[in-house]
Amino acid sequence: MSDRSSGQIDTVMIEKRLFPPSDDFASRAAIGSPEAYQALYDAAQADPEAFWAKLAKEELHWFEPFTKALEWEPPFAKWFIGGKTNVSYNCLDAHLQTERRTKPAIVWEGEPGDERTLTYEQLHAEVCKFANVLRSLGIGQGDVVSIYMPMTPELAIAMLACARVGAVHSVIFAGFSAEAIADRNNDAQAKLQLTSDGAWRRGKVLPLKETVDEALAKSPTVEKCVVLRRVENDVAMQEGRDFWWHELMEQASADCPAEPVDSENTLFILYTSGSTGKPKGIRHTSAGYNLYAKKTFEWVFDYRDDDIFWCTADCGWITGHSYIVYGPLSAGATVLMYEGAPNFPAEDRFWEIVEKYRVNVLYTAPTAIRAFIKWGDDHVDKHDLSSLRLLGTVGEGINPEAWMWYHKKIGGERCPIVDTWWQTETGGIMMSPLPGAIPTKPGSCTKPLPGVIPSIVDEALEEVPADHGGMLCIAHPWPGMLRGIWRDDARYSEQYWTKVPGKYLTGDNARCDGDGYYWIMGRIDDVINVSGHRLSTIEVESALVSHDRVAEAAAVGRPDELKGQAIAVFVTIKGDAEPTEELRQELRAHVRKEIGALASPDDIRFTAALPKTRSGKIMRRLLRDIAAGKEAAGDTSTLEDFSVLAKLRQNDE
Ligand code: PRX
Numbered sequence: 001m002s003d004r005s006s007g008q009i010d011t012v013m014i015e016k017r018l019f020p021p022s023d024d025f026a027s028r029a030a031i032g033s034p035e036a037y038q039a040l041y042d043a044a045q046a047d048p049e050a051f052w053a054k055l056a057k058e059e060l061h062w063f064e065p066f067t068k069a070l071e072w073e074p075p076f077a078k079w080f081i082g083g084k085t086n087v088s089y090n091c092l093d094a095h096l097q098t099e100r101r102t103k104p105a106i107v108w109e110g111e112p113g114d115e116r117t118l119t120y121e122q123l124h125a126e127v128c129k130f131a132n133v134l135r136s137l138g139i140g141q142g143d144v145v146s147i148y149m150p151m152t153p154e155l156a157i158a159m160l161a162c163a164r165v166g167a168v169h170s171v172i173f174a175g176f177s178a179e180a181i182a183d184r185n186n187d188a189q190a191k192l193q194l195t196s197d198g199a200w201r202r203g204k205v206l207p208l209k210e211t212v213d214e215a216l217a218k219s220p221t222v223e224k225c226v227v228l229r230r231v232e233n234d235v236a237m238q239e240g241r242d243f244w245w246h247e248l249m250e251q252a253s254a255d256c257p258a259e260p261v262d263s264e265n266t267l268f269i270l271y272t273s274g275s276t277g278k279p280k281g282i283r284h285t286s287a288g289y290n291l292y293a294k295k296t297f298e299w300v301f302d303y304r305d306d307d308i309f310w311c312t313a314d315c316g317w318i319t320g321h322s323y324i325v326y327g328p329l330s331a332g333a334t335v336l337m338y339e340g341a342p343n344f345p346a347e348d349r350f351w352e353i354v355e356k357y358r359v360n361v362l363y364t365a366p367t368a369i370r371a372f373i374k375w376g377d378d379h380v381d382k383h384d385l386s387s388l389r390l391l392g393t394v395g396e397g398i399n400p401e402a403w404m405w406y407h408k409k410i411g412g413e414r415c416p417i418v419d420t421w422w423q424t425e426t427g428g429i430m431m432s433p434l435p436g437a438i439p440t441k442p443g444s445c446t447k448p449l450p451g452v453i454p455s456i457v458d459e460a461l462e463e464v465p466a467d468h469g470g471m472l473c474i475a476h477p478w479p480g481m482l483r484g485i486w487r488d489d490a491r492y493s494e495q496y497w498t499k500v501p502g503k504y505l506t507g508d509n510a511r512c513d514g515d516g517y518y519w520i521m522g523r524i525d526d527v528i529n530v531s532g533h534r535l536s537t538i539e540v541e542s543a544l545v546s547h548d549r550v551a552e553a554a555a556v557g558r559p560d561e562l563k564g565q566a567i568a569v570f571v572t573i574k575g576d577a578e579p580t581e582e583l584r585q586e587l588r589a590h591v592r593k594e595i596g597a598l599a600s601p602d603d604i605r606f607t608a609a610l611p612k613t614r615s616g617k618i619m620r621r622l623l624r625d626i627a628a629g630k631e632a633a634g635d636t637s638t639l640e641d642f643s644v645l646a647k648l649r650q651n652d653e
Helices: 023-028 034-046 048-059 087-096 120-136 153-165 178-188 208-216 245-251 287-300 318-331 349-357 366-375 400-410 489-497 537-545 581-595 620-627 642-652
Strands: 068-073 076-081 104-109 115-119 144-147 168-171 192-196 199-201 204-206 224-228 242-244 266-272 280-285 308-311 334-338 361-364 390-394 417-420 454-457 470-474 504-512 518-523 528-530 533-535 550-560 564-573 603-606
Touching: 034 048, 048 068, 048 076, 048 287, 076 287, 087 120, 087 153, 087 287, 087 318, 104 120, 104 153, 104 349, 115 120, 120 153, 120 245, 144 153, 144 178, 153 168, 153 266, 153 318, 168 178, 178 208, 178 266, 178 280, 192 208, 208 224, 224 245, 242 245, 266 318, 280 287, 287 318, 308 318, 308 349, 318 334, 334 349, 366 400, 366 550, 390 400, 400 417, 400 537, 454 504, 489 504, 518 537, 528 550, 528 564, 533 537, 537 550, 537 564, 537 581, 550 620, 564 620, 581 603, 620 642
Parallel strands: 104 334, 144 168, 144 192, 168 266, 192 224, 224 242, 308 334, 308 361, 361 390, 390 417, 564 603
Antiparallel strands: 068 076, 104 115, 199 204, 266 280, 454 470, 470 504, 504 518, 528 533, 550 564
16 A cells, blocks of 8 residues: 555456467568557657657658757747648548548448448548638638538538638537537637538437537627538528538539648647536647547557447547547548447447448447446347457546456457547547557556556555556646637646646556556546545445446545545446445445455445436546435536436435
8 A cells, every 4th residue: 555645546356367479460460569559659758849750750641841850948849840741631631642532431320220331532522612612601720610510521611621621620510509609619719510400319419509609699600501411300400500411512622722821720629528517618739639649549449441440439538539530541541430329229239330331340348348348248249340459449548447348348358459548638538558569457547558558656656566556647748738728728738737747748647557557446536535645536436346246336425524535436327227225235245256345335226317517437536426416516418418417416305
């Protein structure tokens, strides 16, 4: 156990299973041995600027070459100084003189089952046309375009068209409320809104245009609105403000050379919720972000030219930006894009899609994996998943038992799993196994990628020894890092660079084990302090999930006079059977056996669902309030389903 005064975090979880890649996988991988990974990592660490400069020259198109790799005036970084490039050029034009010209870039399936494929050549033409539409609406370099659209190819086309003319996109997930759109539009000072007549969700139509109309009434900077026809329902069009996408496209020329923009030209802002207060507009720029998304895509997914790559995220999140659009397309990959819900018309929709398109690489989130486990194996067993060769996860820690299920049931014990740790702020994956090189341990994101230099420190800012938890920081700038918070430099400095001077503070806790493997221990704010022992939420939750009746668990601290904090857990169970007092006792004993008496929960509450963000993360902050018997306070605009809170409160009474 650690020295209590230093603020280190105690670990109670010991996971010893190790899964090396098969010889077959490793022998075909681009980086196929621990030594090959280490050589790349060492080269990057020895001279990060030279490492990235060499890659930038090789991997991106330069209208004008850059003269210097990095300008670092903490906390502000600039990469590839003086260079001019264009992200849409790198994603599209760069492939047109190669065999990839006629290769599918986007293979799309709509929720009702409609299909479309766009080759690189076709996608290029659509993007050029929409870029001309943007220009005709007065959009140019630096203007902010707010995008509130369903997961259709047009969403990617809109993003790439913004990049083509040097405009800044702000994609807002199409499940947010009018209020949330207006807040983001006003903060960004958006000039143009893109939306659709509606979106399909579980067979029903979400009225996106109606929501946008309400938002635009409160977004004075937005001058015009372009509406994609997707669901064919009636919408009100405001004369002079609203235009149909298809009508504008009919008149647009497909000739639109990419605008050379400065390396540091803002490519997009993406709003992410702070735990309190107003959402932050995370700002990413062109060349550094593009290079980082491309290389991390190639390394982590061991990219092969004939792969069908499916990332199940929505383009409303950073995962969709980096691993549906910018990473895969600049690498020349074929991406599968799916519009709808994983349980429509039935709970086997994902597996039906994998079978139908012969998907090779599947990248999804722990929240989805836990839902699949809850829905039962029958849905998986109906389908042939033999095309899969690699699996990935992102967004939250994955409990080791959920990892094992993914490994066995979906991966047929043959597919490596890349547990990728990163953030909206980091632009791309920071820690992950390279699947042909690094044996995996369930629940660990394993090692940093080349060029990523992690550092774990305690409250005294000292590096912690192996197997001790502390605050995870990144010690050197990397090309994909955020360049700031939109129009709020003070908040940027305060949030990420003040507590640990000179290092980027991720806001997560982590530990590194004796083999140099990293284990993310949850958000700094979520630590539970029991009698002076600081415990991580994920370890208690993983112990619960390893019980065969538990589907999901969330652990939080609640005030306790004796211990400082007591552990309260919220548990959802598999199947339909009602939970009993006996099960509660059994779970308590189970956790005690798995990780010890110290971490045994004081309070176990059963619930049908946990409060989650719209991207599927458990909102422990709200559960903390409920466990303490308080009203859930703070920002709840990102909460996916408000009825969950009401139900949890009812259980409390
Ligand atoms: O707490 C970490 C968790 O998600 C946070 C970042 O969230 P967001 O900006 O929404 O980006 C999600 C997609 C990159 C992190 O600070 N997180 C993400 N991936 C993992 C994770 N926690 C543990 N393991 C992961 N693989």
